Amino acid sequence: MFARIAALAFGAAMTVAVTLPSRAEAVNIQEVRSPGGITAWLVEDYTVPIVTMNFAFRGGSSQDGDDKAGLANLMSGLLDEGSGELDSKAFQTKLEDLNIDMSFDAARDAFYGNLRTLVTNLDSALDLTRLAVTEPRFDDEAVARIRGQVLSNLRRGETDPNEIASRAFMKTLYGDHPYGRPSEGTIQTVAALTADDLRAFHDRVIAQDNLLVVAVGAIDRARLAAALDHVFGALPAKADLKPVPEVTARSGEVTHATLPVPQTVIRIGGPGIKRDDPDFIPAFVANHIIGGGTFSSRLYKEVREKRGLSYSVGTSLIAFDHSGAWVAAAATRADAAQTALDIMTSKVRRFAEEGPTEAELAEAKDFLVGNYALRFDASQKIARQLLGIRLDRLGIDYVQKRNDLIRAVTAEDVRRAARRVFGGEPSVVTVGIAQS
Incomplete structure (x- = not known):
């Protein structure tokens, strides 16, 4: 029919x-x-x-x-x-x-x-x-x-x-x-x-x-x-959505939830940028370098490889319609929680101050460009990617442009975006045994 x-x-x-x-x-x-x-x-x-x-x-x-x-x-x-x-x-x-x-x-x-x-x-x-x-x-x-x-x-x-x-x-x-x-x-x-x-x-x-x-x-x-x-076709022509106000994520807040578990879960983060911000692609590259790269990021090398404090550690950008934020996550044994937290915050702060090395930037760009094709190797992945692009209002030609946008990112772009995203005093949330 x-x-x-x-x-x-x-x-x-x-x-x-x-x-x-x-x-x-x-x-x-x-x-x-x-x-x-x-x-x-x-x-x-x-x-x-x-x-x-x-x-x-x-x-x-x-x-x-x-x-x-x-x-x-x-x-x-x-x-x-x-x-x-x-x-x-x-x-x-x-x-x-x-x-x-x-x-x-x-x-x-x-x-x-x-x-x-x-x-x-x-x-x-x-x-x-x-x-x-x-x-x-x-x-x-x-x-x-x-x-x-x-x-x-x-x-x-x-x-x-x-x-x-x-x-x-x-x-x-x-x-x-x-x-x-x-x-x-x-x-x-x-x-x-x-x-x-x-x-x-x-x-x-x-x-x-x-x-x-x-x-x-x-x-x-x-x-x-x-x-x-x-x-x-039978749906109403117009939705009746409640307005959602713009909001800036809070900085410098500290929260601890007491739970009798052997490991302490750590979250740090703060204000970020929205998807339509001109610095989002540089921030995306910056995030990969500091914590988004599974085995290559600074946090992984410092927290996991060098010290064995956490099985996994990483960062993500949060891009809501009305706010941007970033988050770093890890879990470690209770007696090492403060050490892990100090390392995470200090490495993020240093990255915001200094930016990437040329080697880090080249490696990140190569990975992000090469890995993009893997998001399109099955119909479900393609559908998921395209819907996300539509929701973010990036345009039908975004898939064609995306890798060139990554390639065009400079070290100064990443430094600028890192200062904007990671440069403030992060909020900290921990969950574990009672703090002394």
């Missing part, structure tokens, strides 16, 4: 051909517009008869509300638990019988959907996706069961030092801002969530104007154009 409809009318398509270093063929990214005005990016690939469709709605757990923390996360577990005339068992049976992989997930700034199916079952998969997205049931039994699973995970998290550290870190950086709330909610807030709360959230957030779609696999432009209207 979808192919016949799409053959009659589909929007203009824009194509960007990208040749990645480790692939002989080009990846052609096409922009497709449906008759109803819904756009998607498409990579056709008929190597295997499989279609992957990833989509996102801007507005994730930051839309929950203080007294309803965990709402987006709870809904992510319920969209495939019954919709339309199908209850949970009937819906799940259809997915299983047709070998359709469908899942949903909530992040702080977006709500995600993922579909993967054989071409022979594509029409049925699209029908089920349409039902899940547009007609979720939120039956009492399903809500109670999935809520129970979430609550069980939250209770386990109360004794998990890494979970405690992650939550405490976000709270330390962002306080009462929506980014400071736990995305999964708390036992108190999740226990109080109702089907009416879920319906209200769905009605506010799941709409066409905040929708982004990518598709990869054995599907052409015409069929995808028709599928977009079939799956998403």
Whole structure:
């Protein structure tokens, strides 16, 4: 049905051909517009008869509300638990019988959907996706069961030092801002969530104007154009998102959570930069040098190789829609925690002051350029990358430009970005035995 409809009318398509270093063929990214005005990016690939469709709605757990923390996360577990005339068992049976992989997930700034199916079952998969997205049931039994699973995970998290550290870190950086709330909610807030709360959230957030779609696999432009209207065409034209204020992560805060465990979990970090900042690519290279490189980073060499203080140590950049931050993480035995923390903070501070060596810069750029192709060696990876590019508003030609942006980074660029990101007094969160 979808192919016949799409053959009659589909929007203009824009194509960007990208040749990645480790692939002989080009990846052609096409922009497709449906008759109803819904756009998607498409990579056709008929190597295997499989279609992957990833989509996102801007507005994730930051839309929950203080007294309803965990709402987006709870809904992510319920969209495939019954919709339309199908209850949970009937819906799940259809997915299983047709070998359709469908899942949903909530992040702080977006709500995600993922579909993967054989071409022979594509029409049925699209029908089920349409039902899940547009007609979720939120039956009492399903809500109670999935809520129970979430609550069980939250209770386990109360004794998990890494979970405690992650939550405490976000709270330390962002306080009462929506980014400071736990995305999964708390036992108190999740226990109080109702089907009416879920319906209200769905009605506010799941709409066409905040929708982004990518598709990869054995599907052409015409069929995808028709599928977009079939799956998403009945959604409201506009979402009703709550405004999320811009916020700067806090510096210099210190938090310790006492937990009787043999190791102390460490998180340090502070303000960073957002994805649209001109210094983001230099900061990305800087992050690789100080802590993002698995075996080559300064922190790995100092904390793991030289002193054996932690099995793993590393840094990451956090790029939310309304804030940027950075985080360094490690875990070590309790009696070595202060030593590890001192080394981490001193090495980060020194890097911010001095920047990279020429050898470090060359090695980082070579790795980041060469490794990029590995993000495009499977349809699911391609879909994930393209959706991220769309969410970050980087443009359809970003894949083509990205490695040149890395190559163009100079030592002075990295020094400037490192001073901006890593130069302040970090906030520190530790979880472990009581401090003396």
